[in-house]
Amino acid sequence: MAADRTIHFVSLGCPKNRVDTEVMLGVSGLEGYRHVDDATDADVIVVNTCGFIGPAKEESIDTILGMSQLKESGSCKTLVVAGCLSQRYPEQLAAEMPEVDHFLGSSDMLKLKDVLDAPGRAPRMLVGNPADHTIRATDPRLPSLGAHSVYVKIAEGCNRSCSFCAIPTFRGKQRSRPIDDVVRECEMLIDRGATELNLISQDTISYGRDLKDGTELAALVQRVADLPGAKWVRLFYLYPETLKPHLVDLIANHPKVLPYVDMPLQHASDRMLKIMRRGHGLDRQRKVVETLRKNVPNLVMRTAFIVGHPGETDADFAELCDFVTWAEFDRVGVFRYSPEEDTRSHAMEDDVPAKVSNARARKLVALQRPISRRKTKAMIGQEVEVLVEGGSEESEFLLRGRWWGQAPEIDGEVHLANGTAKVGELRKALITAAADHDLVADLADEHGELPEPPDGPRRAPRKPRISLRTIA
Template structure:
């Protein structure tokens, strides 16, 4: 029931679905908060993955994908409202369309959706968030490589690399699949940027398992890595598992990975000095009123660092050419005077 204030009455509950089934469409009212030039587009709701640590399938139900036409219609509306960047989100982007037909040859796919979004005039950057490593087919990789408006940026949460931990986490794939995906992405997509996340301290993570993860991060040298310590989520499989990791040990592991990645990120940034980039201007920097702040396609909003622009009068939402002059751990400095 809905509780109201003075003079209002409670409304009766008509029906409560046992399994969540709602999925919004482009006609649903939407309030946009923040920058107009960047927007998030949810292409599906719910999740079919059985990950041990995650409660989302229980809370949000099975995956329900929107139609390609509906997503494209929303994208056109967002672009008309000022968006230049469209960030595609779902619990699992790469499973998009699997629920819309039983025949893999005819049902919608993420690759097909990207082609459809590529027809939206004014959508300059289309970015993929929350993909799954075992669901990348060659068609999807080829579309990322060839579609001009799709950012050469892949967010693929890996969570771990140790095969024993992947099994405990119920991820459904092996370390071989992970390595194969990284090699395919780098071989077929020029200048691809890979972002991932890991969980340390998950029940069952031994010292040896963590060291394998540490070695993997050092060898794979991905552009962006987020590291989280495991926290118990009641109602999940992992919440009932034995072999808990001491919280202090988990935090030490997290700190080690963060420090390792800090050096990798700085080295990658320093290698970009002298390179010309297309930068999406966000506005005046929080660091100084004398600086502009923006992002290149290798930086997703809010998580991957920024590009500081030392001169120029560009406005929020402008796409400008800039030359990298300096690099910090996660941020770049660039000049518009090129």
């Protein structure tokens, strides 16, 4: 393949999708394609779609249609659609989008090679069975967040049967990777400069159960965290089960496992948790939160809730609000229920009117916002370790980074003043100002020395806009 062939990727949806896109980036590199940031300069455009809920599907379709216009106005000759949307609706998309040249499913990243080997001659429909592939350390992959911070997908699919979720129908049943394979990938990523390893899957707490050989999450976390070169190890998408003591101990005491817990709870009313088929009630959720608060010093806990699910009453929503007030989570994501075919909820009666669902979402965001703001402002005057990530969009005189309580692309940033640092460095900083999500800090020098406190408070960073689908 000629070296001057260019390719552009659009990755939509969750971090798991980002990993899939990074594998396709690796495939394209092996095929001699050069990645370009500007889609108008690309010979091949790949849109990796999300098909989780209505708004995500709409964004995917709009993006595909937008990219398809570049087949006339840009240099694009081949348009490829990959990911969850094409896995979920292959025939419909193929019939309604003649401008798309090739379709790949949610586990067909390696098939991009077939397209790039023979543009225009490879089969148009390359959507396979999602169960046929699980990511491996040997798969080509080019991290896109920067070499210092990476997501590591430890399993594919999901065995849960939550009433509102269609993911098992197009991502397949859970398929955990062997511990040795995950560790091998982490070693390779560390060799390329990674210091933050974010372990992720659809149902992380269930990691290893499908292997039926005694493999469990705590053993994996221990192996990864003990790797030389790993600095921060973060866990995403823990299900609210009774947490095993070994895992809690790692989160609480291992110097590299961050005391950051991402645990989407979805609701807090016993009645709604049963309707949602979550497999537990409010009592378990309270005990999990209490266990973590009691045993994990400096815990940062992030969760998400769905409002407006069929059957949700004012009383159910009031219970949810009471729980959020009691739990005092650091961050909360609020999602309005999206009716999805192939789910149990889709056939349920007692739909909640959109007006009511919207009002509940706004109320829950408003309830959580002062809790998050209070916790953020309480950090003023604290010294924290910050991962430096580059220049700040706030000012050419500032750097940006994240302290360990901020997950990449999710929880805001720290704007760093009064110092210089290299991207990827972990440096001490003193928090001097705070907004709802972002922080301002003075950067310590390479010897760890902090500058003298400023005369008066620094200006807080520009307040970010908050929508009902962002962190509250």
